[in-house]
Amino acid sequence: MKYKRRNFLIKRQFQIKYTLSVVIMILLVMLSSGIGVYMGIWSSIIENFSSFKVSQNLENAKRLTDYERARYRSGDFRLERIFREAELLSLQDKESLKNALRSVNRSLVPKLALLMVFIFIGGIIVFHKIAGPLYRFEKTAEAVSDGNLRVDFHIRKDDALADTASSLNGMIRSLVRDIENLKKVNADLKKELQALARTLSPEEAEKLKSMINNLDGILSRYKT
Amino acid sequence: MTIKKIFAALLISAVIILVNIPAAGSVTCADDEEFLNKLEHDAFLYFLNESDPETGLIKDSSRPGSPSSAAAVGFGITAICIGESKGWISRIDAENRILKVLYRFKYGVDQERGFFYRFLNPENGDRFLDSEISSIDTAYFIAGALFAGEYFRGTEVEKAARELYERVDWPWMMNGKDSVCKGWKPEYGFFAEHWDSYSEAMILYALAIGSPTHPIPPDAWFSWKRNAGSYKDYEVICADSGSLYTYQYSHAWIDFRKLFEGRINYYDNSVNAVKANRQFCIDNSDMSKTYGENSWGLTACIGPDGYRNYGAKPGEAFNDGTIAPSGMAGSVVFQDESSVKGLRSLFEKYGKFLYGKYGFKDAFNLDQNWYAEEYLGVDVGIAIIMIENYRTKMVWQKFMELAPIRRWASACLSRE
Numbered sequence: 001m002k003y004k005r006r007n008f009l010i011k012r013q014f015q016i017k018y019t020l021s022v023v024i025m026i027l028l029v030m031l032s033s034g035i036g037v038y039m040g041i042w043s044s045i046i047e048n049f050s051s052f053k054v055s056q057n058l059e060n061a062k063r064l065t066d067y068e069r070a071r072y073r074s075g076d077f078r079l080e081r082i083f084r085e086a087e088l089l090s091l092q093d094k095e096s097l098k099n100a101l102r103s104v105n106r107s108l109v110p111k112l113a114l115l116m117v118f119i120f121i122g123g124i125i126v127f128h129k130i131a132g133p134l135y136r137f138e139k140t141a142e143a144v145s146d147g148n149l150r151v152d153f154h155i156r157k158d159d160a161l162a163d164t165a166s167s168l169n170g171m172i173r174s175l176v177r178d179i180e181n182l183k184k185v186n187a188d189l190k191k192e193l194q195a196l197a198r199t200l201s202p203e204e205a206e207k208l209k210s211m212i213n214n215l216d217g218i219l220s221r222y223k224t
Numbered sequence: 225m226t227i228k229k230i231f232a233a234l235l236i237s238a239v240i241i242l243v244n245i246p247a248a249g250s251v252t253c254a255d256d257e258e259f260l261n262k263l264e265h266d267a268f269l270y271f272l273n274e275s276d277p278e279t280g281l282i283k284d285s286s287r288p289g290s291p292s293s294a295a296a297v298g299f300g301i302t303a304i305c306i307g308e309s310k311g312w313i314s315r316i317d318a319e320n321r322i323l324k325v326l327y328r329f330k331y332g333v334d335q336e337r338g339f340f341y342r343f344l345n346p347e348n349g350d351r352f353l354d355s356e357i358s359s360i361d362t363a364y365f366i367a368g369a370l371f372a373g374e375y376f377r378g379t380e381v382e383k384a385a386r387e388l389y390e391r392v393d394w395p396w397m398m399n400g401k402d403s404v405c406k407g408w409k410p411e412y413g414f415f416a417e418h419w420d421s422y423s424e425a426m427i428l429y430a431l432a433i434g435s436p437t438h439p440i441p442p443d444a445w446f447s448w449k450r451n452a453g454s455y456k457d458y459e460v461i462c463a464d465s466g467s468l469y470t471y472q473y474s475h476a477w478i479d480f481r482k483l484f485e486g487r488i489n490y491y492d493n494s495v496n497a498v499k500a501n502r503q504f505c506i507d508n509s510d511m512s513k514t515y516g517e518n519s520w521g522l523t524a525c526i527g528p529d530g531y532r533n534y535g536a537k538p539g540e541a542f543n544d545g546t547i548a549p550s551g552m553a554g555s556v557v558f559q560d561e562s563s564v565k566g567l568r569s570l571f572e573k574y575g576k577f578l579y580g581k582y583g584f585k586d587a588f589n590l591d592q593n594w595y596a597e598e599y600l601g602v603d604v605g606i607a608i609i610m611i612e613n614y615r616t617k618m619v620w621q622k623f624m625e626l627a628p629i630r631r632w633a634s635a636c637l638s639r640e
Contacts, residue, residue: 066532
C-alpha cells in the first residue's frame with residue numbers, strides 16, 4: 001500500500017514561520033515594483049493623455065493659429081490647421097511618453113539590481129538557518145557511521161531544527177550508553193571464559209574466545 | 225485772541241483731514257505713484273514666476289502648458305532689470321537669471337542665422353510646433369538682451385548680449401528685398417510678407433541698421449510705407465490694424481521724443497494714435513458697455529473668441545467690445561493722465577475680476593461679461609516697461625546709450 005501523507009503541517013511552527021518569511025519577502029518585492037511602475041510609468045501616461053493635456057494642446061494649437069492670423073494677412077488659418085497642430089502636439093506627447101518610459105527603464109534597472117542583491121542577502125540569511133543545521137546533521141551522521149560517538153550535534157540559538165538536534169543528541173547519548181554496556185558485558189564474558197576454560201573442550205573454548213574477540217573488535221570501533 | 229487761534233487751528237486741521245480722506249470707492253493705493261508702483265511690482269512677479277526653473281525661458285502666457293516666446297523673454301529680461309533697480313530682486317539673482325536665459329539662447333535654443341523661433345518649448349528651447357523664425361520677436365529679445373547688457377555693463381551679461389546681437393544675420397532676413405521679411409520656416413523658406421509699412425517693427429530696423437557685424441543698409445528704414453490716416457482731429461502715420469501695441473512696442477526701449485524724420489516725430493505720432501484710440505472708444509461707447517473715457521485701449525489681446533488684433537481708427541479698427549488694460553498701461557508715456565485715470569478706474573470697478581497676482585489680467589469684455597483668466601507676457605511686459613519709462617525713464621536712458629542705437633539714429637533720423 002502506497003504511503004500517502006495526510007498532514008502537511010508536520011512541524012507546524014517551523015513551516016508557518018518560513019512560509020511567512022517568504023510571503024513577506026515576495027510582498028515587499030511586489031509592493032516596491034508596483035509603486036515604481038505606477039509612479040514612473042502610469043503617472044506619465046495619465047499626465048500625457050489626460051483630457052486636461054489634450055485640451056491644453058488644442059488651446060495651444062488654436063492660440064498659435066490666432067497669433068499668426070493677427071500678424072500675417074496670408075496663411076492657413078482653417079480649423080484643419082488647428083487639428084494638424086494639435087496632432088503635432090500629440091506626437092510631441094508621444095515622444096515625451098517614450099522618453100518617460102526610457103527614463104523609467106533606466107531608473108528601474110539599478111533598482112532591480114539592488115533589489116536582487118537584497119533578496120539574495122535575505123535568502124542567504126533566512127535559509128542558512130536551515131542549511132547550517134542540515135550540513136552539521138550530515139557531518140554528524142558520517143562521524144557516527146565511522147564509530148565516533150563523541151560528537152555532539154550542536155546548533156546555534158536561532159537556527160532551525162533545534163528539536164531535531166536535541167533528538168539526535170539523545171540518540172547518540174543512548175548509543176554511547178549501550179556500547180559502553182556492551183563493552184563491559186564483553187569484558188565480563190572474557191573473564192568468565194577464562195574461569196570456565198577447564199570445563200570446556202579446547203574447540204568450544206576456542207570458538208567462544210573467537211566470538212568474544214569479534215565482538216570486542218566491533219565494539220572497539222566506537223569511540224565513546 | 226486765543227479762541228480765534230483755536231478756531232483757525234481747527235479749521236486748518238479739518239481742511240487737511242478732508243483733503244486726505246480717500247474718495248468713495250477708492251482703493252488701498254493712496255496715490256497714483258503708489259498705484260503705478262504696485263502695477264510695476266505685480267507685473268514684475270510674472271517674469272519672476274512664469275519662467276522655467278531650468279532654462280529660464282519665460283512663458284508666453286500664464287496659461288498652463290503655454291510655450292515660451294522670444295518676445296516675452298525680451299520684455300522679461302528688461303522687467304527683471306527694472307525689478308533689480310527697485311530692490312525687488314537682488315543684483316546677483318537678477319544677473320544670474322538673465323545670464324542663464326542668455327546662455328540658453330546662445331547655446332541651447334533652436335535658431336537660424338541668429339534669429340529665433342517665435343515660440344519655444346520652455347523646458348528645452350526647441351522650436352514649438354511649427355512656429356516660424358520671427359524677425360520681430362528676435363528683435364524684441366535682442367532689445368531686452370542689449371538693455372540688460374547695458375544695465376549690467378562690464379559683466380558677462382553684456383558680453384553674452386553683444387554676442388547674441390552680433391550673431392544675427394539681418395541682411396539674410398531681407399531675402400534680397402528692400403525691407404525685412406517677417407519670418408522664415410524651414411519647411412517653406414521665407415514668408416511673402418515683409419515689414420514694409422508702419423508697424424511695431426521700428427526697433428527691428430533700428431537694431432538691424434545699427435548692427436556692428438551684419439548691418440542692413442540705412443535705406444531700409446525708408447523702405448516701409450508711411451500711411452497717413454486720421455481720426456477726428458488726430459493725424460497719424462498709422463498701422464494697418466490701428467492696434468495700440470504697434471505704437472508702443474518700439475517705444476518701450478527707444479526714446480523717440482527728440483528724434484525726427486523730417487517733420488515726423490514718432491513719439492508725437494504715438495501720442496496722436498493713443499488719443500485717437502481713446503476718442504474712438506468714447507465715440508463708440510454706445511456700441512459697447514466696455515468702452516468709455518476711462519475704459520479704452522484697443523490693442524491685440526485675448527478676447528472671448530481667442531487672440532485678436534483689436535484696433536481703432538485710423539486703421540481697420542476691428543473690435544468687439546474687448547479692452548486690454550495693457551493698452552492703457554502701455555500708453556502712459558504718451559497720455560499719462562487719461563491712462564492712469566483709466567487704469568485706476570478699471571482697478572476700482574472691476575479689480576475683483578480683472579486684477580490678480582500679476583496685475584491686470586489680459587482683457588475683458590463687459591458686453592459678454594467676460595474676463596480673461598490669463599496674463600500674456602508681452603502685455604504684462606509693455607505695462608511694466610512703459611510705466612518705468614514714465615516714472616524714471618530708466619529703460620530709455622540706458623538703451624539710448626547703446627552704440628548701435630546711436631548709429632541707427634545718426635543714419636536715419638535727426639535730433640531736435
